[in-house]
Amino acid sequence: MKLFNWLWRGEPDAASDANVTGLAAVTRVLVPQALAETTQAHLRKAGNSGNEGLVVWSGVQEGNTFRVRTVTSPEQNPIRTSSGVCVVIEGPALHRLNVWLHKNGERLIAQVHSHPTGAFHSSMDDEYAVVTAPGSLSLVVPDFAARPFAVADCAVFRLTAQGRWVEVGSAAARRLITLVVGD
C-alpha cells in the first residue's frame, strides 16, 4: 500500500496541470457536515443489521473544487455469507440514479461504503465500483460506521485515468476532502 501512497503523491501536481480536466482536476472536495452525518447514519443503520451499506456523493464541480450537494442511498441488497458481507446495487437502481443525476445537473464524485472491520479496497470494490470517471473517489468506512464520520477514519482511494484504484494517503485525503458547516 505504501507504493500506492507514493504513486498518488504525484497526482496533486498533475491535477493542477492545465491538461488535467474533469474530476481528475479536483483538488478540493467540500462536504457539508450535515451530509457527512447523513452518510454515517445510513451506513450505521445498515451496520446495525450486520450489513454493509453504500451511499454516493454527488454535486457540482467548480474548477478544482467539487461541492457535494446530495447523498444518495441507491436501493441495495445486502448479502451475508460465511465468508463475508457485501452489498449489491442492481441495474434498475443505478439507472434511476443516472437519470436523477442528469435531471438535477449533478455528477458523481464518490461512493462511500462500510466494512465490518478494517477499511481497505477489496477486489470487489475495485471491479464493481459505482463511480467510474477518472478522479472519482471511493471511501471505505471501518467498523460498520460505528463512529461519527471523519475522513481520517476512512481509507480513501481515487480512480486513475488508467482505471486503477490507488490509495490516497491519510494526510492527502484530509487535504482533499473537507467537511464544511452549512452549504
Next chain:
Amino acid sequence: METKAEEPDEQVTIEFIDLAKHAHAGHAPMRAHHYGLTIDGMARTVHQHRMSAIAILDLVDKGPEEWVLEVVFHDGDVIELSEDDTITFHERGIVEFRTERRQHHHGHETFKLTVVVNGDEVHPKVKPDMLLSVVVTEALELAHAVGRPEDQWELKTEAGVVLDQALTVEAAHIENCSTLYLSLKAGAAGDTAMELLVDPAVSRAKFEADLAQYRAVEDGMLRRGQWLLKAEFPEVFVVYGALPAGPMHVVAFGASLDFTNYDLWPASVRIVHPFTRVPYKWSELPPAAALNRAVKIGEQPGPDGTAQEVLGLQSMMQSHTPDGIPFLCMRGVREYHTHPAHSGDDWLLTRASGEGTLYHLLDTLHRYGAGAIVGTQPFFNINPPRL
C-alpha cells in the same frame, strides 16, 4: 452534359458502350471510348473510364448535399456511393445509377444524440445505420468511463427499457435529438472474498443447463400461454398469456429474470410490463400478477357442524410502499433470500431442492398468475353511428 476524356485508351477496342444494354446482353465489362450511363432513367454519355459520385450526380444537375447516389450492378448488388467514391465503368457490370433525396435516406445523416453516462452527458457522433454497440463504445470513450469494462453497461431509455446493442440506431427506432442513458448493470462493494462471485462462465453453464431443461418441455409451456421471448445469459424475459372461458385472450404480464452469479445467488425476478419491460410498481400490478394463493385464515362450523376451513387470498408479491418495486416472496428468488426478514432461510441450503431453477420459477409465475385466470368480463365502448 458531356465530359472530356482524362486518360490514354491503349486497351480500348470499342467506340461506345451503353452500360445497361451491355450488361443485360450478358457481355463482360470492357473499355470503350464513350460510355452510356442511365441515371434515374435518363441517358447520359461520358468520355472517361471512371468518375466520382459527385460528378455523376452533376450529370443530372444534383448535388451531394441533398442527394445520395446508388449504383445497381448486373449481379443484383446495389451499393451506395459516398460523395468521394469513384466508380470505374469497365470493371464490373453496371446497369444503372439511382439517386435518392437524403431526407428519405437516413444512412449517412448525422444524428444528434445525448448519452448520459453515470450522470455525465456526452454527444457521440451517431448515424442511423450505426450499431448501438458502437454508440456505446464512443459514449464511454467520450465520458472517460474507465472504471468498468464496456460489457458491464446497458444502454437504456429514460423509462429503463434496455436497448439491444446489436441493433442499429434506426432499427431501434431512436429519434433524432433523443437522450439515452448508459447505466451500469450492477454495482457491488464489500469485504467478502471476490472468489465468492461466480465466474461468469460457470454461471452461464448452470444457466444453460436450466434453459435446456426448460426447452425440453417448452412446447407445453407455449400452449398454456407461457412465452419465453428472450433467454440470453444472464437475462430471461417471458410473457404470460391466458385463454380463459369467454371471448377474450389475455396478455397478463411479463417477467424479467436475472441469473447473474447463478447459482451462488438465486435469480432475481421482477414482474414487468409485457411490452415495455418496465418493472411494475406495487400500485401498478395487474390483477393476475399479484400471484394470489388461497391460504387458510380460520375455521367456521359447516352445515353438518364440523369445522371447515375459511380461505383467504395472500399475495406472493410484496412491497413496503405503494411506489416500491414488488418482489416475489418465495424461496429460490434473490429478493426473498436477501431480505432481512429471511436471513435465516439461506439460499445455499435451498438451491439443491430445485426451487430457484428457471423451470420452477416460470412455472410458479404461471400457476399463481396467468394460470389462475379463469374468466374475463369484457366491456365494449360502442359509439353507434347516426342514421
